[in-house]
Amino acid sequence: MARPIRVLVAKLGLDAHTIGVTVVAKAMRDAGMEVIYSGLKQTPEMVAATAIQEDVDVVGLSSLSAAHMRHFPRVVELLREQGASDKLVIGGGVIPEEDAEDLKRGGVAEVFTMGAETGDIVAYIEQWWTSRTA
Amino acid sequence: MDEPNRLGARPETRPASPAHSEAKSSEGRQAGVARRSPAELAERALEGEQSAGARLIRLLENQERDGIEGLKALYPHGGRAHIVGITGPPGAGKSTLVDALIAEWRRRERRVAVIAVDPSSPFSGGAILGDRVRMQRHATDPGVFIRSMATRGQLGGLARTSFEASAVLDAMGYDVILVETVGVGQDELDVVELAHTTAVVNVPGLGDDIQAIKAGILEVGDLFILNKADRPGADETEKQLRLMLHLREGEERDAGFEPPLLRTVAPRGDGIVEVVDACTAHYEHLSTTGGIERKTAVRGHRFLVELVRELASEAVFARAAAGELAQLVDDVRARRTDPYSAAERLVAAMLKPS
Known part of the structure; x- marks a missing residue:
């Protein structure tokens, strides 16, 4: 029986743009993943609680409203506090390169900025999954 | 005899679980x-x-x-939780209804768990599970646990995983477990049968969907909800539902409990108190008439039989010599034997003392 990778896709901050996350979620589904979408305007606390209840492998954070610097590392921190640091946290959205480097230092594994292909995101997750289960 | 390992039959498709992967990827962080x-x-x-x-x-x-x-x-x-199935056609507003029901049960200081089922894609096996979007205001409430679940397209598999998940949530002490499914197909009806109380959700204006519901799910409803009751056509739909419920009279699932028909407008919370009251009344009815024991026994019987069947078949295949199955398949193909005799031989081999 298949054991699909489970991914939480959540939007942090106040923007209301859903097209990007929808496209990414569909690409993940088409790659055989189970994607839990928790909607707009999520707080880091909501994301962490959801990731734990759903026991996802991957948490994909999206922000288009400059909320990433404050919120993304906070999600990593909350997961760590709650013994869930085995989850991969990745981010995407409108994120300047220099911020991306800071986010990675804050525990976000990878940041996909403007222009990233959905295929890149899927491939990154699959590669991570293969390396951890090898 | 060794306890057969029911996973052993498919090792080639089984990657190591996250639980076994040790903190390889987490650079020594606490896992x-x-x-x-x-x-x-x-x-x-x-x-x-x-x-x-x-x-x-x-x-x-x-x-x-x-x-x-x-x-x-x-x-x-386990054994203390009230399991409530919420079922109905896509677009009936089940998730929003569940969100409102969580709020009402929390107001009554009950701990609530939700299993929200959505279909897997038959093409990729993946799924987008979005039911909890409507319930996220409860995400950080420690008295609420929401779990999304994909059907994964395995016959009978959904009924089993939702049964197992509800057993875990029950033991964890959740007072109410809501199981939300699209009420189509045998697999989903099995899930419905899991519940102590089943609420069938309908909305105005779906027309033919009432026919679909009549065909399968009307029989399993303990209460009926007309959601989005502020929409045009609500009165007409209610009339049709009442007619069908009237036709069902005398064949209630639980003698002495007449399934109520309740109108709700979930986003406004209208009618929600009544739905929770009706669920509670149904559970109390079951409690006082031996219905809980009866349902638990039926469920237990089904589950046990299914498990025995599964374990026994795996034991047969585990005991069959590696080439034996292939040989028998070939014999059947060439009509040197028939599938019945071949199967009997395999089972007989297992029953022989080793």
Whole structure:
């Protein structure tokens, strides 16, 4: 029986743009993943609680409203506090390169900025999954 | 005889579970729940720790041995939760209704768990599970646990995983477990049968959908909800539903309990108190008429029979010599024997003392 990778896709901050996350979620589904979408305007606390209840492998954070610097590392921190640091946290959205480097230092594994292909995101997750289960 | 390992039959499709992967990817950070044994997970789940319960559900969903070991430890502690099935056609507003029901049960100081089922894609096997978008205001409430679940397209598999997940949530001490499914297909009807109380949700203006519901799900409803009752056509739909319920009279699932028809407008919370009251009344009716024991027995019987069937068949294949199955298949193909005699030979081989 298949054991699909489970991914939480959540939007942090106040923007209301859903097209990007929808496209990414569909690409993940088409790659055989189970994607839990928790909607707009999520707080880091909501994301962490959801990731734990759903026991996802991957948490994909999206922000288009400059909320990433404050919120993304906070999600990593909350997961760590709650013994869930085995989850991969990745981010995407409108994120300047220099911020991306800071986010990675804050525990976000990878940041996909403007222009990233959905295929890149899927491939990154699959590669991570293969390396951890090898 | 050794206990057959029900996972053993498909090792080639089984990647190592996250639980076994040790903190390879986490650079020495504390891996928490990932490192715990099934006994430890069960113990923590009993204390109400959500991450432990969630991991057990994941292991069960993936049909991993550790999940089953955990469930064995948890099982004696269950049996107190009221399981409520919420079913109805797509677009009936089930998730929004569930959100409102969580709020009402929380107001009554009940702890609430939700299993929200959505279909897997038949093409990729993946799924987008979006039911909890409507319920996220409860995400950080420690008295609420929401778990999305994909159907994964396995015959009978959904009924089993939702049964197992509800057993975990029950042992964790949730008072009410809501199981939300699209009420189509046998698999989903099985899920409905899991519940003590089944609420069938309808909306105005779906027209032919009432026919679909009449065909399958009308029989299983303990209460009927007309959601989005502020929409045009609500009165007409209510009239049709009442007519069908009238036709059903005399064949109630639980003698002496007349299924109510309730109107709701979930986003406004209209009618929600009445729905919770009706669920509670139904559960009380079951409690006083032996219905809980009856349902639990039926469920237990079905589940046990299914497990025996599964374990027995795996034992047969485990005992069959490697080439024997292939040889028999070839014999059947060439009509040197028939499938019935071949199957009898395989089973007889297992029953022989080794």
